[in-house]
Amino acid sequence: MEETFYRLAPASLWLAILWLAESFVVVSPPGRWQHGLRNLGLAGINGLFLFFTLGGVSVWIASVSPFAPASAWAIPHAVVCFVVLDLFSYGWHRLNHAVPMLWRLHSVHHSDEHMDVTTAGRFHAGELAVGALLRLPLLYCMAVSATTLLAYETVLVLVSMLHHSSISLGRWDRSFRMLISTPAMHSIHHSRNPSHFGSNFSSVFSVWDRIFATFQLTNGPISHGLENADGKSLRSLITMPLNQTTPPRPTSNTPAKSRE
Numbered sequence: 001m002e003e004t005f006y007r008l009a010p011a012s013l014w015l016a017i018l019w020l021a022e023s024f025v026v027v028s029p030p031g032r033w034q035h036g037l038r039n040l041g042l043a044g045i046n047g048l049f050l051f052f053t054l055g056g057v058s059v060w061i062a063s064v065s066p067f068a069p070a071s072a073w074a075i076p077h078a079v080v081c082f083v084v085l086d087l088f089s090y091g092w093h094r095l096n097h098a099v100p101m102l103w104r105l106h107s108v109h110h111s112d113e114h115m116d117v118t119t120a121g122r123f124h125a126g127e128l129a130v131g132a133l134l135r136l137p138l139l140y141c142m143a144v145s146a147t148t149l150l151a152y153e154t155v156l157v158l159v160s161m162l163h164h165s166s167i168s169l170g171r172w173d174r175s176f177r178m179l180i181s182t183p184a185m186h187s188i189h190h191s192r193n194p195s196h197f198g199s200n201f202s203s204v205f206s207v208w209d210r211i212f213a214t215f216q217l218t219n220g221p222i223s224h225g226l227e228n229a230d231g232k233s234l235r236s237l238i239t240m241p242l243n244q245t246t247p248p249r250p251t252s253n254t255p256a257k258s259r260e
């Protein structure tokens with residue numbers, strides 16, 4: 001119960017702050033509230049689903065791992081685990097774009113035409129479940145503690161809300177993206193423009209896109225969403241992966257177009 005509070009409290013507060021900020025600095029698209037409630041409804045269903053399935057296993061698995069470090073190494077171990085968890089997120093995200101079956105699930109996230117802070121919660125439960133399942137061996141082998149996992153997932157949600165928000169950080173974006181994935185970076189990841197495909201997969205730390213040459217920036221206008229994707233209702237978001245008319249997005253190993 002206490003853990004649920006620590007998960008929800010910072011995310012709820014940050015959601016409210018960014019939603020309000022978007023209200024003041026961005027022209028609201030029509031149906032903004034319905035769009036936001038739909039995305040958050042999906043996030044709520046996913047949260048409940050994971051809470052009663054793999055969420056508990058992910059927290060428990062470190063306690064049965066024989067690889068837990070001596071207490072003197074607890075802090076360095078936690079830092080290494082935090083970074084490796086983010087590397088896993090980067091690799092998992094790339095896999096979602098490369099494997100057609102996984103793309104069907106991930107396309108729910110990319111189908112959002114009006115990206116805002118609530119897009120951070122627009123994922124299909126199947127994508128989250130498969131990702132959590134594939135991550136279990138890593139949690140076991142690294143003996144990732146429940147505290148480290150909670151810290152990583154909290155930071156992940158906060159950074160994800162920021163980089164999905166429609167707020168421009170302006171000249172500050174450059175400073176932020178030296179460390180984390182920013183709105184300017186992630187907006188390109190959601191672009192409909194094929195020359196932007198295959199870029200900016202980082203979840204928290206932006207360094208992965210720089211290391212694996214998937215970092216890209218642009219000054220031009222960007223439109224978001226997917227062709228033929230109907231995400232106008234909660235039901236359509238849940239059934240979207242089964243919809244044969246939604247074309248898989250081509251995967252591109254586009255090299256970085258711009259560096260800084």
Ligand SMILES: [Zn+2]
Pocket residue numbers: 093097106110189
């Ligand atoms: Zn993606």
Ligand SMILES: [Zn+2]
Pocket residue numbers: 109164186189190
């Ligand atoms: Zn995204």
